[in-house]
Amino acid sequence: MSNPNLEIMSTCPRSAFDVLMSNAYESRTRKREAPVEISQTSNFTVKKSASNPIGGAHVKNSQVKISPDESLVELKKKAANFDVKRAVYWGEGERVPFMFVVKAFDAMSKESGRIAITEIVCNMLRTVIETTPDDLLAVVCLLANRIASPHEDLELGLGDASIMEALAGACGADVNRIKKQYTDLGDLGLVAKASRSSQPLMRKPEALTVAKVFDTFQLIAKESGRDSQRKKKNHIKALLVAATDSEPQYLIRLLQTKLRIGLAERTLLTALGHAAVYSEKHSSPPGNVDNPLEEAAKIVKQVYSVIPVYDKMVPALLSGGVWNLPKTCRCSPGIPIVLMLAKAAKGVPEVLEKFENMEFTCEYKYDGERAQIHFMENGSVEIYSRNAERNTGKFPDVVAAVTRLKKPCIKSFVLDCELVAYDREKQKILPFQILSTRAKKNVVMNGIKVDVCIYAFDILYANGQELLQERLDVRREHLYKSFQEEQGFFQFATSITSNDPKEIEMFFDDAVNSGSEGLMMKTLKKDATYEPSKRSNNWLKLKKDYMDGIGDSLDLVPIAAFHGRGKRTGTGFSEVMLEEWSASLRSKVIPKPKSYYRYSDTISPDVWFEPTEVWEVKAADLTVSPVHRAAIGIVYPDKGISLRFPRLVRVREDKSPEEASSSDTEHHAELVKEWMEFRAS
Structure with missing residues (x-):
C-alpha cells in the first residue's frame, strides 16, 4: 500500500498502519475510469498511477463529494470489514507502541471530516480492545490529551519555558535557539521533531510504549517539592531521548495540552462506543435497538456526562460491555456530573409557544458562580465549578453552610446551585463583579470579605438515590425536604408556576430589580428529567439583554x-x-x-x-x-x-x-x- 502522507518507520509496518487508516480515506473518494491526480478537499496527494491501492482498492479519479448519510453508510460497511489482525504489528503480550498512536494523530491532523476522524479512532480502539485491552485506558487518555479528570487536581504543572529547557537538554541544543525556532514556527512540537531528528545517538533506545508515556506523564504530575521542576524536566528528557520520527512532535504537544489534531471529545466518545459494538463479546444489543452503533455512542456519551472519569468508565466498558454500561457505571458523590444548560429565549411569547400545553416553572436566574456541591456519607464536602474543577478551597463558608443547614435525615447529596455575592446587612444580592474579587483558593473563614448565599435550584442525588431520571417537580420535593433555609446563607431559588404572560413579565421585572439576570423557565413534568451536558429545549433562559440583542452571549x-x-x-x-x-x-x-x-x-x-x-x-x-x-x-x-x-x-x-x-x-x-x-x- 502506498500513501505518501502515512510514511511509517520500520518500527511501525506500513501495511499494518495503512489498513487502520485506509477506510477513512476511501470514505471520501469514489472510483472513476480515467486515472488523474487527487488533491481536492484533502491533505493527501496521490500521484497519477495505474495502480495505487488504498486498503485494497484502486483510487482512479478526483474526489466526488457525497452526502453525509451516504458517507455514513459506506463507513459502516467498511468498518464491518476492518481486520484487526492486519492492523496490529506488535507481538502477543507486548504493550501498544507509542508510534501506533502517533501515526493516528498524524492521520487525524490531515483530516477535516468528523466521519473520517471517527473511523480512524474507532479502528485504533478496536485494535487495542481486541489485542491489548490493558492499554485501552492509556490510549483513550492520550487521545483526550489529559492525564486525569479536572476534579482530580492532577496537572502536569509545566510551562513552555520548562519544556523548552528539557527539549534543549535532550537534543544537545542551546535553549535560546529552541526559543527562536518556537517563535519562527509557532509550534513547539514541530521544533521538537526537527531538533530530535538531527541529534545522533550512540545506541538505539528502547521504543516508547503508550503505557510508558502515560505513566511518565503521571509521574511528572505527581512530582512536588523543592526539586520538582528538575525532576519533571528529567522525565521529559528521558522520553525525548527514546522518541523517533514524529514522536517528539506529539510528546511536546501532549505536554503543552495543545494536540491540534481536530479530535473533539464527543467524537472520541462516539468512536469508543462504535469500537465497543464491533468488539462486543458480552451480549447482543437489546432487541429494540435498530442502530447499534448510534445507540452505543449515545450510551457512552450519556454515561460520560454522568461520570466524566475515563479510569472508571473504560474498565467498566471492558468488563461489562457497552449495553450494561449505564448499570455498571453510575453517578456517586465525589465525582462531578456534567451540568445541564439552557437555551436562550428572546421573550415571554417565545417561551409560551415552546412550552405550549406544558406545565413549567419560572425561577430567578442568579448572577453568580454555578456550583455543584457534593456531600459524602463520611461528612466530607466537595464543591465543583461549571467545568468540573474542584473549588472547595475557595468556599469554606459554603462547606460550613450546607453542613449546618442540611436536615439530619440527609446523609449524602449532589446539589445544583448558584453561589451569589450577598450583603447580609442590607439583605440584598451583589453584582457578579463583587464575587469575582474573592480569592481563588486557600480561603480561610476569618479572611472572607465577600459573603455568598447559596441559591439551590436542583438536587441530583440524595441518600444513595440517583435522581437524574426523575421529573423536576419530584426533584424539587426532594430538595425542599432536604434543607433548611436561612436568609443570606442558603435559600431556594425564587420561583412561580404560571403561564400568564403578564404575571411572568411582572416576575421577570422583580427578578431584574432584585439583582438577578432574568429568569430560567423549566418544564416541570413532561420532558423534565435532568439532562447532563445538554443545552436543552426544556430549560430556557430569558435575560434583559436577550430581549434587546441577539439572544445569547x-x-x-x-x-x-x-x-x-x-x-x-x-x-x-x-x-x-x-x-x-x-x-x-x-x-x-x-x-x-x-x-x-x-x-x-x-x-x-x-x-x-x-x-x-x-x-x-x-x-x-x-x-x-x-x-x-x-x-x-x-x-x-x-x-x-x-x-x-x-x-x-x-x-x-x-x-x-x-x-x-x-x-x-x-x-x-x-x-x-x-x-x-x-x-x-
Missing part, C-alpha cells in the same frame, strides 16, 4: 488587537478597564499568529496574542462578513459572521479557550442560523 478568545485611537467606551470598556485588560494581555503577546488561526489577509492587527482568556461578549446583531472567518460556510460558503456593536460583559475565568463558543457546536450553529433567518424574515 458568546464566549470568545481574544487573539489579536489594534492599538486604540482616542477614547473607546462604547464596547463595554471603561478607561480603567481598557488599561487593566491591556496590561493583562501584554504578557500574552506573540510575534506572529499561530498556524491554526484563521483570518483574512486584509486584516493586519498591531499585536497577536496567545489564546489564554475567554471573554463573554454581547452584541446588537450578527452580520455576514467578507473579512471575518468565524462560522465561515454556515450562511455563505466564503463569508463568515461578525458582531455588530459588540460589548464586553465579563472575563470568563471559569472557562478555558477550548470551551469558547464554536460554530462546530450544535448550540452555536443553531444560534447563527436562527438569528440570520430571523433577520432575513
Whole structure:
C-alpha cells in the first residue's frame, strides 16, 4: 500500500498502519475510469498511477463529494470489514507502541471530516480492545490529551519555558535557539521533531510504549517539592531521548495540552462506543435497538456526562460491555456530573409557544458562580465549578453552610446551585463583579470579605438515590425536604408556576430589580428529567439583554488587537478597564499568529496574542462578513459572521479557550442560523 502522507518507520509496518487508516480515506473518494491526480478537499496527494491501492482498492479519479448519510453508510460497511489482525504489528503480550498512536494523530491532523476522524479512532480502539485491552485506558487518555479528570487536581504543572529547557537538554541544543525556532514556527512540537531528528545517538533506545508515556506523564504530575521542576524536566528528557520520527512532535504537544489534531471529545466518545459494538463479546444489543452503533455512542456519551472519569468508565466498558454500561457505571458523590444548560429565549411569547400545553416553572436566574456541591456519607464536602474543577478551597463558608443547614435525615447529596455575592446587612444580592474579587483558593473563614448565599435550584442525588431520571417537580420535593433555609446563607431559588404572560413579565421585572439576570423557565413534568451536558429545549433562559440583542452571549478568545485611537467606551470598556485588560494581555503577546488561526489577509492587527482568556461578549446583531472567518460556510460558503456593536460583559475565568463558543457546536450553529433567518424574515 502506498500513501505518501502515512510514511511509517520500520518500527511501525506500513501495511499494518495503512489498513487502520485506509477506510477513512476511501470514505471520501469514489472510483472513476480515467486515472488523474487527487488533491481536492484533502491533505493527501496521490500521484497519477495505474495502480495505487488504498486498503485494497484502486483510487482512479478526483474526489466526488457525497452526502453525509451516504458517507455514513459506506463507513459502516467498511468498518464491518476492518481486520484487526492486519492492523496490529506488535507481538502477543507486548504493550501498544507509542508510534501506533502517533501515526493516528498524524492521520487525524490531515483530516477535516468528523466521519473520517471517527473511523480512524474507532479502528485504533478496536485494535487495542481486541489485542491489548490493558492499554485501552492509556490510549483513550492520550487521545483526550489529559492525564486525569479536572476534579482530580492532577496537572502536569509545566510551562513552555520548562519544556523548552528539557527539549534543549535532550537534543544537545542551546535553549535560546529552541526559543527562536518556537517563535519562527509557532509550534513547539514541530521544533521538537526537527531538533530530535538531527541529534545522533550512540545506541538505539528502547521504543516508547503508550503505557510508558502515560505513566511518565503521571509521574511528572505527581512530582512536588523543592526539586520538582528538575525532576519533571528529567522525565521529559528521558522520553525525548527514546522518541523517533514524529514522536517528539506529539510528546511536546501532549505536554503543552495543545494536540491540534481536530479530535473533539464527543467524537472520541462516539468512536469508543462504535469500537465497543464491533468488539462486543458480552451480549447482543437489546432487541429494540435498530442502530447499534448510534445507540452505543449515545450510551457512552450519556454515561460520560454522568461520570466524566475515563479510569472508571473504560474498565467498566471492558468488563461489562457497552449495553450494561449505564448499570455498571453510575453517578456517586465525589465525582462531578456534567451540568445541564439552557437555551436562550428572546421573550415571554417565545417561551409560551415552546412550552405550549406544558406545565413549567419560572425561577430567578442568579448572577453568580454555578456550583455543584457534593456531600459524602463520611461528612466530607466537595464543591465543583461549571467545568468540573474542584473549588472547595475557595468556599469554606459554603462547606460550613450546607453542613449546618442540611436536615439530619440527609446523609449524602449532589446539589445544583448558584453561589451569589450577598450583603447580609442590607439583605440584598451583589453584582457578579463583587464575587469575582474573592480569592481563588486557600480561603480561610476569618479572611472572607465577600459573603455568598447559596441559591439551590436542583438536587441530583440524595441518600444513595440517583435522581437524574426523575421529573423536576419530584426533584424539587426532594430538595425542599432536604434543607433548611436561612436568609443570606442558603435559600431556594425564587420561583412561580404560571403561564400568564403578564404575571411572568411582572416576575421577570422583580427578578431584574432584585439583582438577578432574568429568569430560567423549566418544564416541570413532561420532558423534565435532568439532562447532563445538554443545552436543552426544556430549560430556557430569558435575560434583559436577550430581549434587546441577539439572544445569547458568546464566549470568545481574544487573539489579536489594534492599538486604540482616542477614547473607546462604547464596547463595554471603561478607561480603567481598557488599561487593566491591556496590561493583562501584554504578557500574552506573540510575534506572529499561530498556524491554526484563521483570518483574512486584509486584516493586519498591531499585536497577536496567545489564546489564554475567554471573554463573554454581547452584541446588537450578527452580520455576514467578507473579512471575518468565524462560522465561515454556515450562511455563505466564503463569508463568515461578525458582531455588530459588540460589548464586553465579563472575563470568563471559569472557562478555558477550548470551551469558547464554536460554530462546530450544535448550540452555536443553531444560534447563527436562527438569528440570520430571523433577520432575513
